[in-house]
Structures are given as structure tokens and as C-alpha cells.
Amino acid sequence: MPDPTNDSPGTTAVDLARVVWTDEDTPRSDVWRSESGWPAPTSVVTGDESMTAETALRLASERTAIMWTGDFHNAKQLLAAMGKRLGPSARPRNDDITAAFARSRNEALRRSTFLGMLLVPISADGTIPLRRSPNVRLATAHAWGTSAEASVVSLRELLGIIGAEEWRARGVDVPALGAKIHPHYGVFSPVRGEYLDLVATAPLPAGADTAFDIGTGTGVLSALLAHRGIRSIVATDQDPRALACATENLDRLGFAGAVTVERTDLFPDGRADIVVCNPPWIPATPKVATDYAVYDEGGRMLAGFLSGLADHLAPGGEGWLVISDIAERLGLRSRGELLDAIDDAGLVVIARMDTRPTHSRATDTRDPLHAARAAEVTSLWRLGAAS
Known part of the structure; x- marks a missing residue:
């Protein structure tokens, strides 16, 4: 989720939080960048190859950030060493899956907090003023927009930005399309092909010709529906990054004439023969930036989709809810609660299609949530308006 203090892509940073530190007796004050919404660190020291991982972690535990001044690749090595030494906290005995999930979220927050204290500077021209630094101008421009000011970012977050740019350039294969989808930074990548x-x-x-794609993200579901012959589709999202991403992908795939991309919360005006939604699957509070694609706090999006669906279905139309049962496996929502929400919304279940996950975490027995992931089922619920 974008930090509300950050400038939108294409704008210049104004009145943003700043990081203040001293570089060789020279006071510095540069714009602070944090997609996770972390406050700018108030205690900052400089660090280079003479700093050990143990020292870096001790400083991080004291809420002191480290502004790296050495070689960029050595900064990555220090970050990796910090991660290895940080390790997981002790696992309680007789831990049930719900408690294990809560602990895993706290562990993710703990790691993000500590590892996010290793900082790197970004010059006003978008370069990193460190030895052996990669060219990140395009990646940071895509993530933050252009800026006339120097800035500071955690190395961990910058590596995420660099990785996202690589995904954007390389794309994600979608066999059902016979093409690739190119995710933008901050937009959920469709790497789980089963859904x-x-x-x-x-x-x-029968006769379906119109569709709504609620929370379109990369636009991949709209592309699939257009590929199947649906001639008029409205794809909605609230995130400007998602809207730009979907627009670019649909244009690249030749579906711009069939799909209108619209910024709105959930539903556009009118009704459609198919209304598809793939909401975040876990009704829990996001704790780090990467959580927002899979965590739906309080089940808000799911509840909004179900409660408004009947009013946006054309006669004989169907709502397609794409959702995993991982929340049920983790004890965060029961199947009965989902069925009650469907019933309360004036909907009926026409049919359900199920599939099993194929991602690597489903077979990773070291994962504390392995039992839930291994048993997970992803479903497409075909819903209709109750008569």
C-alpha cells in the first residue's frame, strides 16, 4: 500500500518526511521513502565494511538506523548476514495453526523492522552514490515517480523495487492467454496460475457478453474474459498503480477496445452478465507492504463484493468469486461464515470449481503453516441472485 506521504508517480516530492544524519561532519537531510509507512528514523549512524552483522542488529534493536557508505554489494551481504542471525523466535510447543499464523505475522513484522534499518541514499538524479551500484533510475521512477530531491530508502525495500522492475520487464507467463502479463511495482503479480x-x-x-472485473490489479482476469470472447468489460480498482498496470497490459494484449479501466471502489454503474472478483484471501491486518495483496482487513472487500453483487448482475448473470480456503485452514473464517454471507446477500451458489495449489510453499515442510498450505483449495464460486 503506498505511503500516503509519498508523492504520486510523475510528481515532485513536497513536504515529505526527511532523514537527518551527519556524513563526514556534514549535516544531511534527505526525503524519506517507505512504502510500508515506517516513520523516518530519528537516530542514524553511518556504516561501511567495518561494521559486523552483530553490530548492525544491535543498533537496529536500539532503533538506530545505519546509513551505508560502502560498497553496494557488500551492503547486500551485510543484510543477508543480518537476516541469518536474526532467525525465528522460539516456537512454542503444542502450537495450533491459528497461533502459528499469528506468530508468523509477528515474525514478519519483526524482520521488517530490524532489516529495514539498513539504509541507502538515492541521489537527486536517481542514482545510488555507492560503489558497484546498479542502475535503478527506471525502477525508482516506476515506483515513486520523478523527483528533484535526493532521498533515503531501506536497502531491503530498494531490493524489492529492483526485483519488481525485473518482473515488470520479464513478465509472468499466463498459459491460458498464450501471453505474458507484466506486473507493476505495488500490484499483485498473477504468479499462482491455478486461479x-x-x-x-x-x-x-448463456449469451454472456458483458463483464465487470472488480479489483482488476494487473488486468489479467479482464484479459482472460476478453480472450474468451466477452466483448464489453469494465475493470475497476482504487489504486492508481493498478489502473496504470491494467491499462498497459490490456493495450499490449490488444484488448483495449473490449475493456474500460475505471477508478472506483468495487462496482461500476450498471449490471453485467459476469462479475468476477479475486479479493485478498486472508481476513487479517496487513503488517508489511507486501501484505496488502493477500490480506483483507476485516474481510472488507469480500463483504463489499458479496453485499453489492446481486444489484449488479444482469438477469441470468453470474458472480464469480475466486478465493482460497486458506483462511478457513488458518482458523480465521469458517465455511459457515462464508455461506452465511452469501445467503445474507441474496445470493445462491450455482456451482463451485476447485483446484489445488501448485506453488512451492505448499510442499515446504519447513514452513510453520505447512499443514494449512498443503491442504489448501482454491475455488471459483459461481453465484447467482436468489429468485
């Missing part, structure tokens, strides 16, 4: 296959193979309602 895409469900949308690609679910039977279309």
Missing part, C-alpha cells in the same frame, strides 16, 4: 485456470475454464452464462 487463472479456473477463470479460463468456468462455463460462461
